[in-house]
Amino acid sequence: MNAAPTSDRIPRRRLRGALAVLSACGLLLTSCTATYLRLSAAHIPAGTEATAATAAVPAGLLRYYQQQLDWKPCPDKPAFQCTTLKAPLDYAHPDAGDITLAATRKRATGTGAERIGSLLYNPGGPGLPAITGLWGVADAFSSSVRAAYDLVAVDPRGVGDSTPVDCDTDTALALPKAGVITTAGEPDFEGVDAMHEKFADACQLHSGRLLPHVGTLEAARDLDLMRALVGDERLHFLGLSIGTYLGTTYAELFPSRVGRMVLDGAVDPAIDGYHRFLDAAHGYQVAWESFAADCATRADCPVGHSVGHSVEEANRTLDALVAALDQNPLQPGKDVTITGQDLLLVVTTALRTPAWEDLRVLLSKVAHRVTTAPQKLSAADQEDSFLGSFTAVNCLSAPLGPRFTPAQAEAALPEFVRVSPQFGAFYSTYLQWCAHWPVGPTQPSHRITAPGTPPILVVGTTRDPATPYAWSQALAHQLSSGRLLTRNGNGHTAFLQGSTCVNTAIDRYLLNGQLPPVGTVCT
Incomplete structure (x- = not known):
């Protein structure tokens, strides 16, 4: 790829605001390519049963499965233990070198018969660290689950404290002076294309050897390695958002090694990259109108002039705020610019939470052009490492990483605006995310049935904007042992979001394997 010449440069925080996609916005094997099927068969012999934590593995992988983990108190979180482990860069060629995976755990409080094993946790992303995610929620798990399980999280390859994708955008990336949307309100598809091309070039320059090996297929194999090293015969797993895609991938790769698996806010592995963002645009429209x-x-x-105002009035108000900020951005600090597109980004972020008070306050401040509006408006807290790992994982998966040209994305714009008048244009630009990525997708879109697994609990929220409820319905139907638990509510994912009904149902399943009755709907 050749970098387009340019004399302008977008500061890091504008790049972040333009490129940062929502963290849970936020995706294996029986239908994969024949090549990968052959590799899988070579490493996991057909019919192998996980009768022990270290079930038979090929000689080339044995040294990884026989590691001894050295758990020590985490420097910043003494209530947790931390460790590192080695994994092959390429599972198909274990002699090609190693990568490092970082992990954390909080030991179970129970003893004896109370203890079940380890519960591996992944909060989604992709590109977000699982370690800090677990640190933030571990104490919110019920005392019964904390007694039964060691809570464990592994930063996926390419992410966080594991061997990271490094795109070095500080020094290597010069971008054209183009935002995601022009001041006229129309997407600048050519400008977005140039942005992604240069970003891809920088990632290839600094992490080219790693980029082909950070997909969900490899991350699922890392989960199996971790399962063995913590001594479990079966993987007990809680995945949220795109973390559900990791769990689903594991179930297809290792059906006989699945234990109790909860997939909350599910991704439908049969969708394509186009519908991944079209469905999300519609999901955020539904969530916004519920908020309104x-x-x-x-x-x-702040988006109506009187009690009882219409949703249409709220839509017009949001459109006006976005247009005003695009034409006259807020500047709350040096080198910090808040445009209308930054506002859309933070609105969609806020819509993922079930409580909307913060969003009302934020919109009120923006409407009054308060320059001390929350710093999160600028998306300046997005790390460049997140952008690299997010892109690298997405682009290896057909369901997650569309590769549209500017002309193709522009042709899709009317459909996006039709399903989402407020967010469609914004999301149409994400169709170009992987157009210049140096590694093509290794995971095709296809239905996953995972025959032979124990019951798998899929949880969906009816007005989930980031992973629409229809995706959870589809996955529960696809899985041969899937059972759907529905939360009738707002926000992204359901566990620990204030529903006693959901939390109790998940606890019963994790502790006793007890599924909720068919058709259960929680509030």
């Missing part, structure tokens, strides 16, 4: 309807009941609603 709630806001209409409140006297302090």
